[in-house]
Amino acid sequence: MxxxxxxxxxxxxxxxxxxxxxxxxxxxxxxxxxxxxxxxxxxxxxxxxxxxxxxxxxxxxxxxxxxxxxxxxxxxxxxxxxxxxxxxxxxxxxxxxxxxxxxxxxxxxxxxxxxxxxxxxxxxxxxxxxxxxxxxxxxxxxxxxxxxxxxxxxxLGVTLSTETSMLSAQEELRGAVALLHREGSVVKADRDRLGGVLDLGELEVSDVMVHRTSMRMINADEEPETAVRQVLESPYTRMPVWRGETDNIIGVIHAKDVLRALAGTGGDRKTVDIVKTAQKPWFVPDTTNVKDQLSAFLRRKAHFAIVVDEYGEVEGLVTLEDILEEIVGDIADEHDLEMQGVRQEADGSVVVDGNVPIRDLNRALDWNLPDEEATTVAGLVIHESQIIPEERQAFTYHGMRFIVMKRVKNRITKLRIRPVASESGS
Structure with a gap:
């Protein structure tokens, strides 16, 4: 027993x-x-x-x-x-x-x-x-x-999904990266880079381009000596060449090509033909997907394209570096101009130039301002307010207090932004 x-x-x-x-x-x-x-x-x-x-x-x-x-x-x-x-x-x-x-x-x-x-x-x-x-x-x-x-x-009216996941692969990756960042396993810089790769398919060229108002261009009708000096003094290696009006882009000049032309003329700037030295421009629509544009740059072994709207008007320019910066952040070298536009104040507010891209601001300060309807901070304020604000006008959107500090004609050139929680606590 x-x-x-x-x-x-x-x-x-x-x-x-x-x-x-x-x-x-x-x-x-x-x-x-x-x-x-x-x-x-x-x-x-x-x-x-x-x-x-x-x-x-x-x-x-x-x-x-x-x-x-x-x-x-x-x-x-x-x-x-x-x-x-x-x-x-x-x-x-x-x-x-x-x-x-x-x-x-x-x-x-x-x-x-x-x-x-x-x-x-x-x-x-x-x-x-x-x-x-x-x-x-x-x-x-x-x-x-x-x-x-x-x-x-x-x-009982309940249907079980046969799919393994209700999230897309990108959403799963984004969620995993965000979770690991909160737990401290992934630093902010790495999170931003991974997020930048995932965001490429959701962006258009117009979101990352250099706007026409900020473009450096060469007038083909300038004296050759003046044009050569502008190219050599510019911090950029490539510049659009226009004739008659700025929308009429006839070429893209590369600093290396100018140096070769100078070597061929024995250093005589007056005999360099900028138009003949320039390369044929490449025009792309402003609605082009950034991921597709990156593939096109790599396929054509090109670095520079002129962005046009549906009417063929020049909107700006986009470079391979602009797209890479969406992934790795700002790429600076010894010839880059120092970028001014975001200044942190002692009271916790941030003074921002109106043309600062929302995506760059979000990345730098870890904010979540929406960038679907506007590309720049000024554009966001105009879109939300539905007016062109006057100086000293203030608005509260998306948990932030926007104060218009300076306006030139119809352009907002400087704003002060302060988190609402910070403002109420001060």
Whole structure:
């Protein structure tokens, strides 16, 4: 009789261990990173490939594991109840319930799941070969159970999505990066770079171009000596060449081409023909997707394009550097002009030039001002107010207080921006 008792106890212990295996496997396999598993599989980890194939059918996997877990839990509880009834009589039911609850919670739930969470990928790869065998056996039953569940929920008006995720790949990446940044694993600069890559497909050339009012251009009708001096004194290597009117772009001059022309004339600036030295201009629509424009730059091995609107009017220019700066931030070298436009004040406010792009301001100060309807800070204020504000007028939008400091004709040239919370607290 005693031997039978010990045999039952050993069976119960084994069932609790199997239950812990199912619980830990469910936690590890559902929490495992698909991207990490794909990478490990590519590096030759066979078990990582098994994990990838298992989590491709999460509903089948979870259903099979839950069936197995419940089977062993019920069997262990039934054996424990039978054992305690023979030992303690009617009171054995209460003792069995208490004992199995404690044992299952500690050894079949909390312990294995905590272990699985602490080393998710390693745990998942360790149990994957064994789980694959069990899923192959219990998978058909799991599919039947899932079908019944879907039918019952359908009667209640609830439809389960068959997709693995309701988020796009970009949204998942963006969310993961934002979470890692909040936890301190990803620094702000890296978060901004990754966000810049993800944002390329959502931007148009007009969002990143240099506006026509800020373009440096060469007049083809200027004296050759004057034109050469302007090219050599400019901080830019490429400049548009116009004739008659600024909308009539006839070429793009490169500083290297001018230097070659000067070498060919023995350094005589008066004999350099800027028009013949200039390259043919490349015109692109202002609605061109930035990602497509980047591909076009790389395909054509070009760095510079003139941006035009639907009527063919010049809107600005875009360079390969402008697009790269959307990813890595401002790229400065020893010939760049010092960019002025954002100044932090001691009172917590920020003085901003009206032509500062909203995206640049958001990136620099970690703000979230919308940039869908306007490209610049001045444009945002005009769009939100639906008027051209006067100096000293103030507006509150998107948690910020905008004060117009300077206006030239119809252009807002300087604003003061202060977070509303900062203003109310001061």
């Amino acid at each position: 005693i031997a039978e008792y010990w045999l039952v106890i050993l069976i119960i212990i084994a069932l609790i261990a199997v239950s812990g295996f199912f619980s830990g496997s469910e936690t590890a396999l559902t929490a495992a990173s698909r991207a990490r598993m794909h990478q490990l599989e590519a590096n030759g980890q066979h078990s990582a490939g098994i994990v990838v194939r298992l989590i491709q059918r999460r509903d089948r996997l979870i259903g099979a594991l839950l069936i197995g877990n419940n089977l062993v839990n019920i069997l262990a509880s039934a054996l424990a109840t039978s054992l305690f009834l023979s030992l303690f009589g009617e009171a054995g039911v209460a003792y069995a319930t208490l004992a199995m609850t404690i044992l299952l919670v500690i050894f079949a739930e909390v312990l294995p799941k905590s272990w699985a969470i602490s080393s998710t990928d390693r745990f998942a790869m360790t149990v994957a070969p064994f789980v694959r065998v069990f899923v192959a056996v219990a998978g058909p039953l799991s599919s039947v159970v899932n079908a019944i569940v879907r039918r019952l929920l359908g009667l």
